[in-house]
Amino acid sequence: xxxxxxxxxxxxxxxxxxxxxxxxxxxxxxxxxxxxxxxxxxxxxxxxxxxxxxxxxxxxxxxxxxxxxxxxxxxxxxxxxxxxxxxxxxxxxxxxxxxxxxxxxxxxxxxxxxxxxxxxxxxxxxxxxxxxxxxxxxxxxxxxxxxxxxxxxxxxxxxxxxxxxxxxxxxxxxxxxxxxxxxxxxxxxxxxxxxxxxxxxxxxxxxxxxxxxxxxxxxxxxxxxxxxxxxxxxxxxxxxxxxxxxxx
Amino acid sequence: xxxxxxxxxxxxxxxxxxxxxxxxxxxxxxxxxxxxxxxxxxxxxxxxxxxxxxxxxxxxxxxxxxxxxxxxxxxxxxxxxxxxxxxxxxxxxxxxxxxxxxxxxxxxxxxxxxxxxxxxxxxxxxxxxxxxxxxxxxxxxxxxxxxxxxxxxxxxxxxxxxxxxxxxxxxxxxxxxxxxxxxxxxxxxxxxxxxxxxxxxxxxxxxxxxxxxxxxxxxxxxxxxxxxxxxxxxxxxxxxxxxxxxxxxx
Numbered sequence: 365x366x367x368x369x370x371x372x373x374x375x376x377x378x379x380x381x382x383x384x385x386x387x388x389x390x391x392x393x394x395x396x397x398x399x400x401x402x403x404x405x406x407x408x409x410x411x412x413x414x415x416x417x418x419x420x421x422x423x424x425x426x427x428x429x430x431x432x433x434x435x436x437x438x439x440x441x442x443x444x445x446x447x448x449x450x451x452x453x454x455x456x457x458x459x460x461x462x463x464x465x466x467x468x469x470x471x472x473x474x475x476x477x478x479x480x481x482x483x484x485x486x487x488x489x490x491x492x493x494x495x496x497x498x499x500x501x502x503x504x505x506x507x508x509x510x511x512x513x514x515x516x517x518x519x520x521x522x523x524x525x526x527x528x529x530x531x532x533x534x535x536x537x538x539x540x541x542x543x544x545x546x547x548x549x550x551x552x553x554x555x556x557x558x559x560x561x562x563x564x565x566x567x568x569x570x571x572x573x574x575x576x577x578x579x580x581x582x583x584x585x586x587x588x589x590x591x592x593x594x595x596x597x598x599x600x601x602x603x604x605x606x607x608x609x610x611x612x
Numbered sequence: 613x614x615x616x617x618x619x620x621x622x623x624x625x626x627x628x629x630x631x632x633x634x635x636x637x638x639x640x641x642x643x644x645x646x647x648x649x650x651x652x653x654x655x656x657x658x659x660x661x662x663x664x665x666x667x668x669x670x671x672x673x674x675x676x677x678x679x680x681x682x683x684x685x686x687x688x689x690x691x692x693x694x695x696x697x698x699x700x701x702x703x704x705x706x707x708x709x710x711x712x713x714x715x716x717x718x719x720x721x722x723x724x725x726x727x728x729x730x731x732x733x734x735x736x737x738x739x740x741x742x743x744x745x746x747x748x749x750x751x752x753x754x755x756x757x758x759x760x761x762x763x764x765x766x767x768x769x770x771x772x773x774x775x776x777x778x779x780x781x782x783x784x785x786x787x788x789x790x791x792x793x794x795x796x797x798x799x800x801x802x803x804x805x806x807x808x809x810x811x812x813x814x815x816x817x818x819x820x821x822x823x824x825x826x827x828x829x830x831x832x833x834x835x836x837x838x839x840x841x842x843x844x845x846x847x848x849x850x851x852x853x854x855x856x857x858x859x860x861x862x
Contacts, residue, residue, distance in 0.1 A: 375702045382702070398725040456619035459849065466796035467841045468803040471815065471834050474822035478644045550712035557714050561808050562819070569717075576720045576809070584724060588717045599712035600705065 400585045409586035418571075425567040428487040429556045435488065436495025436552050437545055443496070444503020444544070445529060454504055461504075465497045469555070473562055487559045487567065494555030495548035502544025506537035539609040546602040553595055646827055655832035664817060664833065671802060671814040674730055678737030679798035683791060686745025693746065694753045710743045719805050728811060737801030744793035752786025753779065785855045792848040799841050 384402050391401040400408070412418045447454040473490055480486040510533055518532045534541075560569025568587055575583035628648050634640045635647035646654075658664065693700045715736060722732035756779055764774040780787075806815025814833060821830035 371701070376705055378702050379706055383706075394725065398721075452615065452619060456616050456623070459846070460620060460623065462849070463842045463845050466800075466845045467838055468800040468807075468815075470800075470804040470807050471818055471837050473807075474818060474830055475645065475834070477822070479640075547711075553712075554714045554716070558716055558804070558808075561716065561719075572717060572720050573809070576723060579724070581724055584720045588721055591717045592713050595712045595714060596709045599709045603708055 398581065400581060404582070405585045405589050408582040409590060412583070412586055421567055421571050424484070425556060425560065425569070428484050428560075428567065429491060429553055432488045432491030432556055433495060433549060433552045435492040436548050437499055439492070440496045440499025440544065440548060441503055441541070443500040444541075445507055445533070447500070448504045448507025448533075449525075449529075451508075454508055458501070458504060461497050461501055465501070469493060470558055470562070473559060476559075477563055482563050482565065487556055487564060490559035491552045491556035494558075495552035498547040498551060499541075499544040502540050502547070503537065506540030506544075507533055510536045539606075542602075542609050543606055546599070546606055549602060550595060550599055557591060643825070643827075646831060651831040651835060654828045655835055658829070658832045664814070664829075667812055667814055667817050668836070670730075670812055671806060674734050674813070675737060675795075675798050675802045678734045678741060678802055679795050681734075682738045682741035682798060683745055683794045686742045686790065686794065687749050687787065689742075690746040690749025691753065694750055700750070707743055707747050715739050715801070716804060716808065719808060723809065728809065733802050733805040733810065733813070736805045737798040740797035740801040741794040744797055745790045748786050748790035748793065749783070752783035752790075755786075756782050785852060785859065788848065788852050788855060792845065792852065795844055795848065796841065799844070803837060 387402050391399045447457050469490075472493070473486075476489050476493075477486050480489055514532050514536055515528075518528045523531065557567075557569040557572075560567035561573050562569075564570040568591060572584060572587045572591075575581075575587065631640070631645075632648050635642075635645060693703070718739070719732060719736055722735055726732050726735070760778050760782065761774075764778050769777065802813070803815040806813035807819050808815075810816040814837060818830055818833050818837075821827075821833065
């Protein structure tokens, strides 16, 4: 186990250093007109973090994201369990969910805006619709592929549906559900930021779009950098837990 | 099979009827959403008049460029990576975390770099699509059974012959899955970027109609995009299923 972990660590370091080198090279080729070097970006980000306005935008994005994630997970689990427990519904709805998953959801944003108005609730709704489907799909598959012996045992013990879900189906499905939540986490974050990029008065996505009209490359680069580091590092952490759950 | 179909049709029909009822009852007001039958009428009117055909064509052309380039380059990169174990291991965490990254966040940067033309939109579609193609290609190549590779070697097939007679036929379903994913991502990337900021295209027209409270244009265009992406997805899914079924029997 030890040498393998060392290798993983070494690979991660090589990858990160490699990405920074590519970025630096791109900066050397393109120049100051449209890019900033990694070091300049990090410096500007440091300065940005000392302003109150930045924290206001970040807090607004994070608040919307957190609520959206809770909604996505709760609704996703409910839909997943409901469809997983009823065979015909599950088989009929799964391809439909997959098809819904592949549409450019951003085109639905105007409808959400009309329904909720510009503000935090539209962002939350938009973030949540990105996350619900993956959570539901993973849960659905987890419930459907639960080992039949477990379900039979539950039946023999005459468990009520609620106890069945709580004591048997849910624990058996935890690793898969966690994978769904991990994917849902990422997509909800993307959805929230995307919503802010189109119509919002606050949030990191808004900050990013606002920077274009100001032609503020420092701001664009540092906010993009921050978003990517944030998304990638949280996802890596979740991935580690995910792998432990699946092999533990 | 037919019971499944019936179920699916009932769900879609029920959803549309529910919307219709809610709209007619005034629970959903007219400014938010016109009743579905009005949207449908607007849709046919738009199609008959040929309005926005240029915009639709332009968007689809950009989707096609993003899709084809991401697909070809992705398959090539995937094939090369399959032979380079160390490089692949180094890139693995990037692939694993790639779809967690908001690729659209790069869009403002690309606009600054390349200007507000087709370039940034195609690039976003390309970036979204390519990693799915690489990962699926690698996945397919991983699953070629060693016995087939050995047979090729025993029969003295050249690299090209092995690819044509063994690897390609075996990987066909995976290559199809890759195409399906790439098309969906290219579509999302191009339409999404047009929507955020652009000067033309379907996504742009939707956001323009939204700012002008032009529901008679916005809803039919949204419907068109939904229909296009769902049709492409289910067509490729069906083809995929046929290929996999043939494999199961053969």
